[in-house]
Amino acid sequence: MxxxxxxxxxxxxxxxxxxxxxxxxxxxxxxxxREIAARFGGSLAIRMVDAGSCxxxxxxxxxANNGFYDIERFGIHFVASPRHADLLLVTGTVSRHMQAALxxxxxxxxxxxxxxxxxxxxxxxxEFGISYASCGAVANVIPVDAVIPGCPPTPITLLQxxxxxxxx
Numbered sequence: 001m002x003x004x005x006x007x008x009x010x011x012x013x014x015x016x017x018x019x020x021x022x023x024x025x026x027x028x029x030x031x032x033x034r035e036i037a038a039r040f041g042g043s044l045a046i047r048m049v050d051a052g053s054c055x056x057x058x059x060x061x062x063x064a065n066n067g068f069y070d071i072e073r074f075g076i077h078f079v080a081s082p083r084h085a086d087l088l089l090v091t092g093t094v095s096r097h098m099q100a101a102l103x104x105x106x107x108x109x110x111x112x113x114x115x116x117x118x119x120x121x122x123x124x125x126x127e128f129g130i131s132y133a134s135c136g137a138v139a140n141v142i143p144v145d146a147v148i149p150g151c152p153p154t155p156i157t158l159l160q161x162x163x164x165x166x167x168x
Contacts, residue, residue, distance in 0.1 A: 010074045020143040028159045029074040033165040036075040040086055043075040044162075045110065047085035051102050051138065053092025054153035057119040061089070064155035071159065087162075090142075091119045094135040106142040113143045114165060118158065123147045 006023045036044045050058060064071050079085050094102060106115065117123050117138040125136030129161065131142050148161035 003109055024156055025069055028156070028163055029071075032074040032076070032159065032163055033167070039077075039166060043077060044078045044166075045077060045084050045086045046089050047079055047082045047087070047105065049088055049100045049102060049105055051090050051092045051122070052095035052134070053121060054112065057091035057122075060152045060155055060158065061091075061118070064158055069155045069159075071096065071155075076162075082106075083110065085109050087114040087116060088142075089116050090122050090138045090144075091118045092139050093126050094138055096133055096135060099135050099141055102138075102141055103116070110113070112117075115142055116162065116165060117144045117147045119153060119159075120149060120151045123149060126151075155160045 033071040034044065048058070048061060063069065082088065088106060088109055090102065099113050106113075115138070120126055121128070121136045125134065125140075128134045128136070130140070138144050146161060146165040148158055153161070
């Protein structure tokens, strides 16, 4: 066992330091907080809908919500019910099985509401397109206010896309 610790001490660190997005996130976050306070009274409630994705976008959304990026400090939080949401964040190509559920979720969200298509699949239908099992892009099923490109988009890209939507 001691020879393992000795090897660790002799080898040292082999990875490069993690890039700190803190400055970029802090700048975006300060602007976000002002926009959210002006429009929504302090917090933005997001209902996330997976319409048939590979879960890459969901992983990045969870990363945006973890302690590293911590978007909740800017007043952004996720809700379980569309009745409490201000914004629907839809990921993935809309499968035929999710078409009715997505429409009902959109109808249950109170006005004024925003819909954001997150990722290339939600924006264009991805590699699946329109077929017997897929409706394609989210815009083919419900109206979309903003598209955040990427496969999957990074948490910083997600924040920038949401901020652009709020500035309009």
